[in-house]
Amino acid sequence: MNNTTRIKKNYQLIKFQKLVIVSVLIGFLSAFLGISLKKITEYYEEIFFHKASTNPIFFVLFPIFGLSIIYFLREYLFRKKENKGIKEIFESTNSKSKNLPNYKIPSHFINGLLTVVFGGSTGIEVSTVVASATIGSVAQRKQNVFRQYKTELICAGVAAGITALFSSPVAGILFALEVISRKVTRAFLISTLIAVATAFGLVFLLDEKPLFTVAVTTWHLKAIPYFILLGILSGLNSVYLTRCVLFFKSQFSKISVHYYKIILGSVILSISLLVFPQLYGEGYHAIKTIFNNSGDTPMTFSLALTYIGIIILKPIVTSATLASGGDGGVFAPSLFIGAFLGLLVASTLNTLFNANVIPINFVIIGMAAVLSASIHAPFTAIFLVCGLTNNYTLFLPILVVCLISKYTAKMTYPFTVYTYSNSLSK
Known part of the structure; x- marks a missing residue:
């Protein structure tokens, strides 16, 4: 040498x-x-x-x-x-x-x-x-x-x-x-x-515990068509979240006095929190409540309106928070929207169609699906949600639904909040 x-x-x-x-x-x-x-x-x-x-x-x-x-x-x-x-x-x-x-x-x-x-x-x-x-x-x-x-x-x-x-x-x-x-x-x-x-x-x-304590034991093949439905709805909801964030940032950027942005964002946020306190902060407290009470609760008209209101308002208050100067992104909002969307779908199927699906499975899969579609990273979403719950029982259905939600979102709107720019959209 x-x-x-x-x-x-x-x-x-x-x-x-x-x-x-x-x-x-x-x-x-x-x-x-x-x-x-x-x-x-x-x-x-x-x-x-x-x-x-x-x-x-x-x-x-x-x-x-x-x-x-x-x-x-x-x-x-x-x-x-x-x-x-x-x-x-x-x-x-x-x-x-x-x-x-x-x-x-x-x-x-x-x-x-x-x-x-x-x-x-x-x-x-x-x-x-x-x-x-x-x-x-x-x-x-x-x-x-x-x-x-x-x-x-x-x-x-x-x-x-x-x-x-x-x-x-x-x-x-x-x-x-x-x-x-x-x-x-x-x-x-x-x-x-x-x-x-x-x-x-x-x-x-440091013996860090999983964020959510969940007991998932099984899933059924008969639920696959409903999982596919959840994947499509998750993709569409993620596009709604992305478009909301981009729209609010665009509109708020036209306001020259920054404190006017703060006042407008605070008004939107405060009114929403007064109506739905579940929207406060990350919203993980609300997801924990879902996991603790996600049994076979019958879907009533008022409960359906509550879930729908939360799903519609969350992207708006997230967008207002970010556009008015708050620091954060779409990770937690995606998990939050996915949890409530999954619960809404499962409860509706069980109440109106006697589908006999397991609500907690839909909550977990919904979390992964909306996150996958929001950031166009299905494999990240799969392992992240499995890590959050410390449970891999649903790995296969999560994989399928995450891919469906991502490509549904991508076909509907090709950008995420990370990849969008004015030059690309023209």
Whole structure:
């Protein structure tokens, strides 16, 4: 072996060792950030929601207060920059010169927390994804040896963040692949697998429990036609969510005074919360209620109107939250809409057509189906929802329904909130 070959081998070994070390650091920091944000949000959201439930005036006060605080933080602390969500990651990975600045970590952490705990009808998932992606981006800039691994290290942070939130390492890897990278390289596999393993190790050490406690025992072949129906409806509902978000952002962008946006968004949010308190924050409290009471409750006219109202209003209040300056995305809203849609379909089938389907199965499948269609990432949705419930009994029907919902959505409207741009739509 000549000197040149030996030097190249040593350099490759050193580069590999550094990549392993930095991937461990990214995984730990991203997971710590994700778990911290989840715990703090859950704690304060429960307190504030209980306060508003006992005194409805807080459904009016909390949204305008939260959105105002976020505005002043952006104006005077975070360089007057609005958070664009996952599009910020795309802008960074598609450009050699554009990077995710360091302040995006505290910006998304704080603003995502404030949005949800004060009633903003979205979730912390996108806040976590962008903040953890920034951890990867910062690590990539620290040493010249990592310059070529920009996308890979950002994906490592994203995958670790998703793993921490949903206790599903497979969902983390698939989200980084399906949504962010869309290609597999050796560096992607090394960095992402190590970061995810580190993140899942932290989740295991902290004994993080699944978000939802569900007992799913079986599913029946006779339900397949109804699952297909649910998949089609989920795809259409996801398009409605996407179009709502894009429409509200477009209309609110025409308002020149930012505080008018806050007032308008708060009015929409407050009125909706007064009518349907289930729309408060992430809405996971409402989904837990569904899981606890999703037996064979007969579908009444008033109950059907409630479910339909919630399904129609959720995209509107989510869009108003985001357009008026709230921080978040469509992860939690998609899971929320899917849960109520699944329950509505199952209860209607059982009451009107004596279909004898299992409502809880439809709730879980609906969650995965709407998420799959909203982000055009069916495999992420499958493992994410299975991780949320810590149950893989429904894996096969979820797979089928997620594919149906995705392609229904894609044929109806080819964009997601992540991929849409004015130039593409013309």
